[in-house]
Amino acid sequence: MSADTTLVADQVHAAGARLAVEAARFTGFGWMRGTSGNISEVVSREPLRLAVTASGLDKGELLPTDVAVVGSRGEAVAVEGVAPLRPSAEAGLHARVAALTGADAVVHVHALNAVVAGRRWPGGVLLRDVETLKGIGRLAHDDEVRIPVIGNSQDMRELGDWFESGYDPRTPAVIVADHGLYAWGTDLKHARHVTECVEWLLAYALAVA
Numbered sequence: 001m002s003a004d005t006t007l008v009a010d011q012v013h014a015a016g017a018r019l020a021v022e023a024a025r026f027t028g029f030g031w032m033r034g035t036s037g038n039i040s041e042v043v044s045r046e047p048l049r050l051a052v053t054a055s056g057l058d059k060g061e062l063l064p065t066d067v068a069v070v071g072s073r074g075e076a077v078a079v080e081g082v083a084p085l086r087p088s089a090e091a092g093l094h095a096r097v098a099a100l101t102g103a104d105a106v107v108h109v110h111a112l113n114a115v116v117a118g119r120r121w122p123g124g125v126l127l128r129d130v131e132t133l134k135g136i137g138r139l140a141h142d143d144e145v146r147i148p149v150i151g152n153s154q155d156m157r158e159l160g161d162w163f164e165s166g167y168d169p170r171t172p173a174v175i176v177a178d179h180g181l182y183a184w185g186t187d188l189k190h191a192r193h194v195t196e197c198v199e200w201l202l203a204y205a206l207a208v209a
């Protein structure tokens with residue numbers, strides 16, 4: 001495990017506290033069943049470092065210390081005073097999303113509507129003329145929006161490559177087929193709003209189809 005001497009434990013645990021609040025909220029919505037899903041926040045840009053919810057824990061009962069620090073490939077990075085918990089394998093995609101999009105927060109949930117919509121529209125979910133599109137930075141009218149769907153893979157490098165070629169810089173979310181949703185924002189609150197609006201839009205698309 002590589003070490004980081006610029007980050008301090010207080011910074012990481014403060015991020016962990018914010019991640020725990022978001023994770024509890026999404027668990028309440030049923031979007032992080034079992035130990036699924038993960039949320040991250042960029043804590044350093046140069047070099048890229050993310051605080052990410054630790055692997056294998058119930059996301060409804062995280063403590064501020066249930067957090068891991070990863071680098072640009074999702075590799076664990078040691079920070080003095082932070083317990084070396086295992087980051088999720090999916091942290092590699094979080095780091096890729098943060099690097100590519102400039103987002104400072106990334107949410108990954110196994111929301112049912114995302115999986116169902118991805119199966120129904122494997123070429124992407126088309127949306128237009130609905131007010132909630134404003135919640136993801138698009139227009140309420142006359143704006144053709146496509147939520148991309150990319151294939152699922154256990155290989156984070158492959159999944160990251162598919163993300164890179166499949167994502168739309170104007171649309172802050174991607175569905176991973178048969179798996180779940182990634183959404184991102186300028187900070188955790190923005191990423192939360194995007195996640196909730198995208199999930200609503202996917203439910204809406206399925207309801208009117």
Ligand SMILES: [Zn+2]
Nearest residue numbers: 037090179180
């Ligand atoms: Zn997942």
